[in-house]
Amino acid sequence: MKIKTRFAPSPTGNLHFGNIRTALFSWLFAKKNDGKFFLRIEDTDVLRNVEGSVKNIIKVMKWLGLNWDEKIYFQSKRLYLYKKIIFFMLKNGFAYKCYCSKTVLEEKRNHQILNNEKPKYDGTCRNIQNSNFIFNNSFVVRFRNPLKGYVKFFDEIRGIIKFKNSELDDFIIQRRNGMPTYNFCVVADDLDMKITHVIRGEDHISNTPKQVNIFTALSANVPKYAHLPILLDENKKKFSKKNNNNDFFKYFEEGFLPEAMLNYLVRLGWSHGNKEIFSIDEMKNLFSFKNVSKSSSIFDKKKLLYLNKYYINNFTNEKIISLLKYYFEKENIDILNGPNVKKVFKVFKNRCFSLREIVICSSYLYKKCVNFKNLFLVKCNKKKFLIILKVVYFNFKNIKIWISSEIWKTIQLISYKNNFSLKKIIYILRKIFTGKSSSPSISKILYLIGYAKVIFSLKKFIFFIIKKFF
Structure with missing residues (x-):
């Protein structure tokens, strides 16, 4: 039997970590077993679909390299299949038409709640023999759920799970507008696509007995199930599509590497001993449901940053630099107007966590050019500052080989010969050329800026100070 899994998101918002972890585990299981992995878009709930969601799903999957087999399946384009199966179920007594109005159903529900009963359909239309006597043409189609016995299934992570059929409902499989519902479409699609393993979040456990009963009614093979533990955000709340901060693709925009994202995701609820770093091939070879935890995992941004930095520092320079150029362009920075990107990366890679x-x-x-309008100088002793600046300027002019070590040696000599504070010289140069209070080694920064620009900027800054304060 060829293993077949699927990732079936609904386009009701942007993908988040919980969604993508499900996609990854489904993909890994299929690839490990030389099986097939399908992408299916569950878009029949038209009112809740969000414009752009499908594009977001495809972008994320492609970025992570979670390639799918065959075409992308859209439920909205498979209505013919659903209608065919529902017709079969009606004809053979596995489903029936329910003519109860929304008002009546709401009254029954409220009555059950008042009597501390579990809200469920009471079966009013379950045994109507001839629908020709019904004058109300508005109806839904309900699944005729077994009234007795149990429905049980084996969960690859949790073992045997069992429900009483009496606790289940004659749930709706087709709405009044003719559109099929989630629990029915899932079964129809999984059956048609010959899905062998359904991997999804534990919040779907309550849906599984309904789906198993439909499979059983159709005399079809029931797929195996694996319900993953809930993934919580940093506030220990379930990830939600409604929260724009959970948009997975923003991590691409922030300069995270797909390899780091996958490595982080695979460790959210799965482990292999104490191993932390996994290549894609290692993930595929080592993945097993036996090592998936039943407990919820909590998203940890610090851990993700650590992994991203690890991959930035361990990838080939050529690959990282080609990616860096994309982010420079995105920030409208002209890399032709400054140092070589490869040299910049070498200086900054150990300080930063993303591209x-x-x-x-x-x-x-x-x-x-340097922005000379930085008036931090107001707090300084103007004369002392100007003296230091002139000494630095004339000493820098005489540097024969513009390299970091020579620049640093010159700064040290300036400090020693003129009894200037080394910290003060560094502080002044850092403020002038970076505008920041911290940066990589100032000698490396000045080297990257280049001799001509440093000398020109120092000279111009000296005239700026004289004109402004003297």
Whole structure:
């Protein structure tokens, strides 16, 4: 039997970590077993569909390299299949038409709640023999759920799970507008696509007995199930599509690497000993439901940042630099107006956790000139400051080989010979050339900026100070 899994998101919002972890585990299980992995868009709930969601789903899947087999399946384009199966179920007594109005159903529900009963359909239309006597043409189609016995299934993570049929409902499988419902479509699609393993979140456990009963009614093979533990955000709340902060694709925009994202995701509820770093091939070879936890996992941004930094520092320079150029362009930074990107990466890679952070932190290296309107000087002793600046300017002019080690040696000599505070010299240069209170080694920054721009900027800054304060 060829293993077949699927990822079946609904386009009701952007994908988040919980969604993608489900996709990853489904993909890994299929690939490990030389099986097939399908992408299915469950878009029959038209009113809840969000414009752009399908594009977001495809973008995320492609970015992560979670390639799917065959075409993308859209439920909205498979209505012919659903109608065919529902007709069969009506004809053979596995389903029936329910003519109860919404008002009547609501009254019954409220009555059950008042009597501390579990709200469920009471079966009013279950045994109507001839629908021709019904004058109300508005109806839904309900599944004729067994009234007695149990429905049980084996969960690959949790073992045997059992429900009483008496606790289940004659749930709706087709709405009044003719559109089929989630629990029915899932079964029809999984049956048609010959899905062998359904991997999804534990919040779907309550749906599973309904779906198993439909499979059984149709005399079809029931797929195996694996319900993953809930994934919680940093506030220990369930991830939600309604929260825009949970949009998974924003991590691409922030400069995270897909390999880091996958490595982080695979460790959310799954483990292999104490191993932390996994290549894609290792994930596929080692993945097993036996090592999936039943407990909820909590999203930890610090851990993700650590992994992203690890991959940034361990990938080939060529790959990272090609990606960095994309983020420089996205920030409208002209890399031709500054140092070589490869040299910049070498200086900043150990300080930053994402590619975009490298770009933002090094952006001042690509400015055409220094911004002299930084009035931090007001708090300084103007004469002392000007003296230091002139000494630095004349000493820097005499540097023969513009490399970091020579620049640093010159700064040290300036401090020693003129009895200037080394910290003060560094502080002044850092403020002038970066506008920040911290940065990589100032000698490395000045080297990246380049001799001509440093000398020109220092000279211009000296005239700026003289004109402004003297």
